Amino acid sequence: MEIAFYATLERLVGQRRVELPLAPGATVRELTEALAANWPELGEHLFEATGELSRRVNIFVAGRNVRWLEGLETRVGEGDAVDIFPPVAGG
Amino acid sequence: MKLSDFGKSIVHIDLTTGNCRVEAAPLDWVEKFIGGRGLGVRYVLEAGPEVDPLGPENRLCFMNGPLTGSEASMSGRWACVTKSPLTGTVTDSHQGGWSAARLRWAGFDGLVFDGQAEAPVYAFIEDGEISLRDAGEVWGQGVHATVAFFRERYGTKNLSVNAIGPAGENQVLFAAQVNEDDRAFGRGGTGAVAGSKNLKAIVIRAGQKKSQVPDSKAWKEVRRQALDTIRDEANITSPRKGGLSVYGTNVLMNVTNTIGALGTRNSQLTSFGERAETISGEWVEQNLLVNDPTCHACPVACKKEVEIKDGPWAGLRMESVEYEPAWSLGSNCDNSNVASIAKVIDQCNDEGMDPIELGNAFSVWMEASEKGWVAEGQELAWGDEAAMVALTDAVAAREGVGAILADGPSRAAESIGHPEIAMAVKGQAVPAYDPRGLKGMGLGYATSNRGACHLRAYVAAAELGVVPSEVDPLEWQGKGELVKTFQDLHAFSDSLDLCKFSAFAEGAEEYARQFAVAMGKEFEAEDVMLAGERIYNLERYFNNLAGFGRGSDTLPARFTEEPSTAAGSKGHVSELDRMLAEYYAAREWDEGVVPEAKLQALGIL
Ligand code: SF4
Numbered sequence: 001m002e003i004a005f006y007a008t009l010e011r012l013v014g015q016r017r018v019e020l021p022l023a024p025g026a027t028v029r030e031l032t033e034a035l036a037a038n039w040p041e042l043g044e045h046l047f048e049a050t051g052e053l054s055r056r057v058n059i060f061v062a063g064r065n066v067r068w069l070e071g072l073e074t075r076v077g078e079g080d081a082v083d084i085f086p087p088v089a090g091g
Numbered sequence: 092m093k094l095s096d097f098g099k100s101i102v103h104i105d106l107t108t109g110n111c112r113v114e115a116a117p118l119d120w121v122e123k124f125i126g127g128r129g130l131g132v133r134y135v136l137e138a139g140p141e142v143d144p145l146g147p148e149n150r151l152c153f154m155n156g157p158l159t160g161s162e163a164s165m166s167g168r169w170a171c172v173t174k175s176p177l178t179g180t181v182t183d184s185h186q187g188g189w190s191a192a193r194l195r196w197a198g199f200d201g202l203v204f205d206g207q208a209e210a211p212v213y214a215f216i217e218d219g220e221i222s223l224r225d226a227g228e229v230w231g232q233g234v235h236a237t238v239a240f241f242r243e244r245y246g247t248k249n250l251s252v253n254a255i256g257p258a259g260e261n262q263v264l265f266a267a268q269v270n271e272d273d274r275a276f277g278r279g280g281t282g283a284v285a286g287s288k289n290l291k292a293i294v295i296r297a298g299q300k301k302s303q304v305p306d307s308k309a310w311k312e313v314r315r316q317a318l319d320t321i322r323d324e325a326n327i328t329s330p331r332k333g334g335l336s337v338y339g340t341n342v343l344m345n346v347t348n349t350i351g352a353l354g355t356r357n358s359q360l361t362s363f364g365e366r367a368e369t370i371s372g373e374w375v376e377q378n379l380l381v382n383d384p385t386c387h388a389c390p391v392a393c394k395k396e397v398e399i400k401d402g403p404w405a406g407l408r409m410e411s412v413e414y415e416p417a418w419s420l421g422s423n424c425d426n427s428n429v430a431s432i433a434k435v436i437d438q439c440n441d442e443g444m445d446p447i448e449l450g451n452a453f454s455v456w457m458e459a460s461e462k463g464w465v466a467e468g469q470e471l472a473w474g475d476e477a478a479m480v481a482l483t484d485a486v487a488a489r490e491g492v493g494a495i496l497a498d499g500p501s502r503a504a505e506s507i508g509h510p511e512i513a514m515a516v517k518g519q520a521v522p523a524y525d526p527r528g529l530k531g532m533g534l535g536y537a538t539s540n541r542g543a544c545h546l547r548a549y550v551a552a553a554e555l556g557v558v559p560s561e562v563d564p565l566e567w568q569g570k571g572e573l574v575k576t577f578q579d580l581h582a583f584s585d586s587l588d589l590c591k592f593s594a595f596a597e598g599a600e601e602y603a604r605q606f607a608v609a610m611g612k613e614f615e616a617e618d619v620m621l622a623g624e625r626i627y628n629l630e631r632y633f634n635n636l637a638g639f640g641r642g643s644d645t646l647p648a649r650f651t652e653e654p655s656t657a658a659g660s661k662g663h664v665s666e667l668d669r670m671l672a673e674y675y676a677a678r679e680w681d682e683g684v685v686p687e688a689k690l691q692a693l694g695i696l
Contacts, residue, residue: 006373007337007338010373055556058555060350064350064659065350065564081658083345086327086334087327087334087555087556088555089327089334089335089342089343089549089551089552090335090341091340
């Protein structure tokens with residue numbers, strides 16, 4: 001499964017896209033745990049101390065912020081893009 | 092520089108007679124409308140809502156806020172307020188840089204221009220004095236040459252120049268005014284109003300002055316609290332760490348593209364796909380960035396100076412490839428070459444035009460050309476960069492097709508009998524957030540008092556999960572109250588006048604604390620929201636009197652009837668009518684009209 005990072009998170013990971021050995025149907029929880037295992041510094045950005053998804057990231061599956069889907073239990077379907085952003089806005 | 096003296100030194104300049112006099116603003120105006128945008132609107136209302144925007148009776152106000160030029164973070168801003176020739180509404184536009192701060196340091200709180208000069212003039216301001224001087228030598232010149240001319244004449248030290256270019260002189264309806272070469276009063280055509288008055292520039296020479304406040308310890312403390320939130324690494328404003336600071340406003344391009352909210356080909360599509368990458372903030376930062384300039388008292392430094400390395404525009408050094416023009420001249424025109432976008436933005440800075448409006452005029456003409464609605468020889472193809480560059484000059488000069496586009500996308504679309512292809516509200520073009528993917532932004536466009544605008548209610552901050560009050564961008568319910576809250580908060584910060592981006596870190600509490608200590612009076616967060624509401628209603632009252640009655644708050648049918656086709660917002664349209672009902676209930680307005688009882692309750696009548 002391919003995951004894209006943007007803005008300051010792209011800097012942190014050191015590349016725009018990474019591949020994870022996850023099959024379609026995996027949950028965002030599985031995905032984020034795999035990311036944290038590979039990039040511990042990223043892990044600190046992904047989770048609050050309570051284990052919830054951090055406010056410092058927005059994870060989009062097929063263009064929808066998982067916060068408005070099933071959160072960490074959201075499943076990534078076949079062909080769904082996964083895009084991870086820090087909070088971003090401007091004018 | 093005693094901050095609580097704000098409002099006591101407003102200069103009234105009659106351009107017809109050349110007479111200048113300094114007066115205090117009426118005390119109750121300052122109390123009710125704060126400064127900047129609010130006070131400016133009150134002055135413009137006094138001139139009358141029915142005036143011809145390009146006639147001598149229209150009033151052109153430059154208004155500082157009570158915090159402008161102080162040590163408060165992000166306080167280098169002033170408002171330009173007038174009746175817009177583009178929309179016929181009242182309009183306010185804000186500028187960063189240093190002109191605003193220098194006006195305060197020179198001893199003035201605002202400039203109110205009336206009348207019309209017989210020949211081109213500029214205002215020169217220094218040490219509590221203002222004079223009108225002959226601008227004949229720079230009339231016809233671009234902003235860059237005008238700035239260079241005044242630097243040559245007055246030296247570069249402590250000098251700021253706010254100028255119009257040929258577009259303002261030729262009364263292009265979306266002409267801008269630009270200071271420091273590239274920081275603009277961008278929207279609403281304030282440059283055309285200056286041009287109609289033969290006012291070429293405002294030149295201010297003043298060194299920094301320290302603020303005097305009743306309690307300097309408290310002043311230091313409230314500023315530190317605000318600065319701490321701006322610096323907090325969790326906030327996008329965090330210097331060199333937050334997305335806004337590192338990439339500038341164009342950090343937005345990839346996210347709006349991802350969620351299906353990036354209008355493409357005149358909003359016929361809602362995503363630019365993989366082509367968004369080469370016009371994004373990340374791409375610019377990695378390939379073109381050479382410097383991160385800032386404004387007075389701002390640690391964020393969101394301005395991004397770039398240098399084009401190759402191609403026909405190699406060697407061009409300019410700022411800034413902001414998100415708005417990267418969209419309006421980019422995906423909106425089916426153009427993925429950031430070099431040509433930078434070129435046209437720089438032309439807009441030099442010729443003095445709003446690139447949001449210009450990009451929308453191009454995309455209207457491109458769609459019309461594709462559909463065969465444009466006369467032979469006048470076509471413009473999607474993404475034709477060389478033609479866009481050439482046409483930019485023609486618009487500023489009002490030549491050929493440029494003369495049609497110089498009246499803005501709404502009038503251009505009407506001129507060929509297809510008003511439906513103008514993505515505009517009240518005659519002003521939409522900015523870079525497609526209302527099918529960010530529904531609150533659509534309501535914000537429809538109900539903005541200056542025509543379509545992203546900044547009046549920047550609810551994208553909530554819809555994109557930047558501020559704690561995050562909301563689902565595809566949900567229409569609840570957006571009425573949310574838009575009202577954001578509009579009121581921004582009406583206040585625009586009146587202080589702090590940079591809009593302060594709201595990504597600060598809120599009503601921080602604004603209230605700084606304002607209270609600066610003025611030496613009690614002021615709470617709820618007073619911030621009440622003053623913001625009063626200012627928003629004052630603008631709406633002006634517009635109602637100017638002929639914007641029931642049913643004026645609309646969106647182009649493309650957003651309410653043609654579903655999005657991109658991932659993230661697929662199948663969605665804007666549920667404008669439902670959101671409007673919520674919004675009017677929250678505002679206690681009658682279908683967009685402020686009832687007299689509301690005006691009285693807010694102390695406007
Ligand atoms: S955030 Fe950007 S626009 Fe605002 S004051 Fe700072 S540098 Fe200027």
